[in-house]
Amino acid sequence: MTSATGNPVGQLPETSTAPLLAVRDLTVAYGGDLDAPTVSGVSFTVNPGETVAIVGESGSGKSTVVNAILKLLDSHVAVRGNVDFDGRETLRLREGEFRKLRGRHIGFVPQDPTASLNPVRRIDRQIFEAYQISGLPEYAERRAYHQHAVDLLESVGILDPERALLSYPHQLSGGQLQRILIGIAIAQQPRLIVADEPTSALDVTIQKTILDLLDRLKGENGLSVLLITHDLSLASERSDKVVVLRTGEIQEYGSSTEVLHHPTSDYTRELIGDVPSLNLNKFTATKQLRSGSTADQPALTVTDVHKTFGRGEHRTEALKGVSFSIESGRTHALVGESGSGKSTLARIILRLLDPDAGQVLVGGQDVANLARRELREARRNLQLLYQNPFTSLDPTYKVARLIEEPLVRYQVGTRAERREKVSELLGVVGLDDSFLRRRARELSGGQRQRVAIARALSLDPKVLVLDEPTSALDVIVQAQILQVLTDLQVELNLSYLFISHDLSVVRQFADTVTVLQRGEAKESGTVEEIFSNPRNDYTRALIDSIPKSIHTPPDVPKVLSSSG
């Protein structure tokens, strides 16, 4: 049924029943010209009771496919192909006709729950609205709405449904809101739920519970799920079939075990080789090249740091006495969810914030208590790599000037020497001199982050604070950036403080780790210790949230991305 596309199609465990959703040769062109499509020739099927995941990086066209299926594209976008839902062609259905399907038969769970509920209406009103629109017989009695809603919220795991119903969206957490949205989606008893990155705006421990909820509801109600995600390991853990998309074309389509174990396209192989949770020892070999820690004192020591924001009733204790240290030439990870205080701690270490109490020792100097002039000198040894390379580089500067700026500020060398150093640094991060005259906005995310690394390294710092340096980047680019950082550690004996919420990356990249929760260090130790034997409930929950590389691939080809 999908053979005409010429795409690599894996062996499908086809059932005899007719598919619920069949997409055939879907082609979408935003410019209106079907010869230059954004998405081309996409075909797949979703059978009743099945979960199908569409996996792809940003720009791969996965959201476009979903929007085409849900008919959410602008009217001037050209679309070709077929979408059959329950045996009925829907792509060319009139909007009025399709509206009867949307919501009622095809439910939708959005990416960011906080942006998807009306902030000025109470939760119960928004649920009742779904009841009203559905036109289902069980929702005929308006008086029964409240009881229905209570039952509904209970079934999606909201602990105090009565209170939640009377709340406004801002009074509930992101996880609760996502549960409510899933509840609204299933309230109309749809046969298919489309979930567009349903967990990427949520904390890791909550991600798992939301996905578990989707799985449970799917089993209870016989739903089919179309899951959109950028995370291949999550897709393979949660779905029966996987569609791998790249630049609008299917790279791979088949059962998830099949795709994971016997990928047929180079792209999928590279992807599998770069997903952190599938390659926990990716950097082990490189890391063994590092010289043994020679210095007798740690590169960075943080002792009993306290920080409280606000005053009076609105006090928030962001840090309650956190301590750790990093050996020179090693990587220490700081792990925790949003609000755990890890960013506050990073800012204190860089002295962008003053701590209330405590010490931050870098090269024997207490950064937390230095005078302004000494601080300026100390910062030469202590630089920061930002999370988002799209906002951390001045858009009006050219690459050469961005990398040279720290040298100019500290008056290092002559102009010619600085120029030489800049091009040397570019080489170190795997870019060539042709980038010197380009502006940051002309570069891709990965290239920008490389420029940011070169800039951070220009003063030859000893300690680099990495604030979620890859969370704004795609998996393959993330692997490349981590490789660059690992290589640099070998070469320059750098010490890293690696801040992350992604435990599988931490497992790959770091040597030691501190787990932060609500401003307290819950657990600390080597990565192997913590991961194999977590002693704390919170740590255990964090580790459980890593998508299980269920069927640990027997012979994953080690596609080591060249760092250049």
Place this chain on the structure above:
Amino acid sequence: MVALSTVPRARARLSLPALTLRNAYTLVAALIILVVLAWAIVPGLFTSHSPYAGITREQFQAPSGAHLFGTDQFGRDVFARVVYGTRSAVLTALVAVGIGLFAGSLIGLVAGFFGRAVDAVLGRLIDVLLAIPAFLLAVIVVVSLGFATVNAAIAVGASSVAVFARLIRSEALRVKGLPFVESAYLVGGNKLQVLFGHVLPNTYRSVLALGVLQFGIAIINISALAFLGYGSPPPAADWGLQVANGKDFLYRYPWLVYAPGIVMVLTVLALNQLNKSISKGR
């Protein structure tokens, strides 16, 4: 199978001419500004008549081939006077915008960037300036400095300081919170280096757009001052002065007012259109 959804295609075609129409407006606006600038730089190329020497027996002639915009009560060619008046209009407007832009940028930048007490003080100063109607402020300044074209420029410039300051203050507030500004401190930059090296360049685009808009407003205000007699004295060729002079004969010889008036209106409308395309980024 390969059937095309027809409705979407039809709409796609419709949206194309709409796009070019907007471009056409910008093109026309740019042409008008180019002509006005050419008049200002080389007025002699556009008319053989003198703006000052009048032929008495040719007074109050209606627009014709010989006198494009007709002649005034002294028999002077109105078109020549409009063309030669462009230079003073453009120059004074440039000076005015320059003053407003420089002083306003400085105040707004410092207020937004340093914040706290500095912002509180400068913010109130901006409020005071905004509270006084711009034209009234310009009249006050020009009366206290004396009647002259340069003084009119200073007056109009002073009256636009607050507008620039307010915009740049908000831009500076936005930019100073961005990560690359913090990064500039981390690599050893001090406040002044960050202010002029990072914050100022990133506020430019919106300032440029406002500058163009203010240029048009300055032309109107300077002409208005000249109309009231606060600019250069007659017989200078000046748009505002021409309108003031023509108003006495408006009933019988309307071109004396309409000719310079329409040129002024077209110039300002063209500047507005350019401002729109700059701030939209085309």
